[in-house]
Amino acid sequence: MDKHNIILIAHGQFESGFLSEIAEEVALEYNCSVAVQESQLDLMNFYEPTRRQYDGYKLLKEIDGMNIAGYTKKIGLFRVDLFIPILTYIFGQAFFKGNSGIASLYRLKNEQYGMKPDQDLLFHRFRKVIIHEIGHTFGLIHCHVPNCVMRSSTYVEDIDQKRHHLCCNCRSIIAVNEE
Amino acid sequence: MSKNISILIVDDEESVRDSLYNWFIEDGYRVECAGNAKEALSIIESREFDIVLADIKMPGMDGLEMHRRIKAQNKETIVIVMTAFASVDTAVQALKDGAYDYITKPFDPDDLSHLVRNAAKQITLKAENEALRNKMNELENVEDIVGKSEGMLKVLKEVKSVAQSNSSVIISGESGTGKELIARAIHFNSPRRYFPLVSVHCGALTESLLESELFGHEKGAFTGAMYNRKGRFEMADGGTIFLDEIATISAKTQVELLRVLESKSFIRVGGNKEISSDFRVICATNKDLKKMVENGTFREDLFYRLNVVNINIPPLRERVEDIPMLMNHFIIKYCTAMSRDMVTIEPAALKRLEEFEFPGNVRELENMIERAIVIGNGKEIRLADLPMGKDIIYSSVESLDDLEKKYILQILNKYDWNITRSAKALKVDRVTLYNKIKKYDLSTGKS
Ligand SMILES: [Zn+2]
């Protein structure tokens, strides 16, 4: 996988060190280099007032259209509530076998569910969502192995039940795809 | 399951088609799209689809008419109609005409995947023939349950026989024996495996939080409840709910739990609608529930409802012969995770492990191996790398080093020995932390 370089494009303010740590973990998981960059994109263009959310479908296309020299995969990171036209919300999404993905930590926060804030848990969840979406760009579909990061999760609790690693099976699929 | 199932998406909006296409492709289905009914019908003429997901309102031919024609072509095809709120009436008409179900736009991600999984399950079940279904397959997803001892083989045999049924199960065993792994094994070898396994750690939550966790809550039910939230019983619909540390729940929660088990329905906190859910329940405990029933701290009726099958996991000290296998398993796990070369183990160290009592069972062994790999020489786990390999000399005066050591250990334990998180909390980098662990000879086994 060493022919890939991933760039995480941060939209909005993230706690210092938070993203660099995530980048480090992503780099370990996919064995490639990962950089972090701040975005200048004006999110107002993606705001949908009737839903009071941001259009993840348009954002994904926008990210996909960005030309950032030296990087083969681009992942947009957000703090705002994302939706796609057909779904009430998404944690993230990516182009299957493509080069781009997006992820938001908005719905990953405990506070959204009336529970105590938990910065560590938030970190774990966000890391898993990002690694998951990148997996899709490498052509991985949802995996039935219980704690594989590619297991589909529609609830935060589902995310908590898996690890942030690919299972052996998913790993070998990437290896074959990348040959 | 989804591998061979094909879906045709019919919608006139490109963004809807694209989003759904991507969603289902990532879920492993075979997917095609059509922008209108005419196009859809001509695709269906040349290829068969298991599921058609169609918008009910489209220019040209509407979804109802298209549905009739699809059914005329192949009545096995499952048609799910998508509708906006305004046209629910039409959707109901579609149901009368034999549509499988309808869904209102925009949908919750979970509702969508549930609906399609249910449809897919119906297709798969139809396809599987009876003989094949009854064949006892090998257990799957049990790689993490390691051991060939008589005790573990018995446990696995019980897992196999109980997996196919719907019975409630209580898994008992000391802490660290891996009760959650057994619960997973049951779920992932049961017909419910394509639906969620939802875990609740009852001991970690207060009575009121547990209630909201289990039954969900409506928006505004209490301060901070910004969204409606499904409870674990609702999430487990079609699947399994795993209640860990069941002995810790309060008398009130016991009553409520019993009611849910009897009626398979409940009401969200702050809500008024009865919600039903089809789940299987698996509990775990390190307490003697029977004794708790005798002394009146656990309801007898609840106990009998939960304890249809009991699986007891033996403590590690009663299956010493599994230690070498377990050790290898953890060496592979951690060397791979840390991208290191595989290490071996010195005979003296192995002997000491086999003699050790392991009050913390497999989890304690796992922690020891992880630590030994972190602080070791990278080639071999030596006796000195194990916490019990050295005599500890206590000094009466607490030096600065002692304080640092204590503090680091406290943080490490807090973060379950996750080096990255601990290093962050300590505001040092990981290399520094590794060096400190080595310097102070810290371990997970004691503190
Ligand atoms: Zn996914």
Ligand SMILES: [Zn+2]
């Ligand atoms: Zn996997």
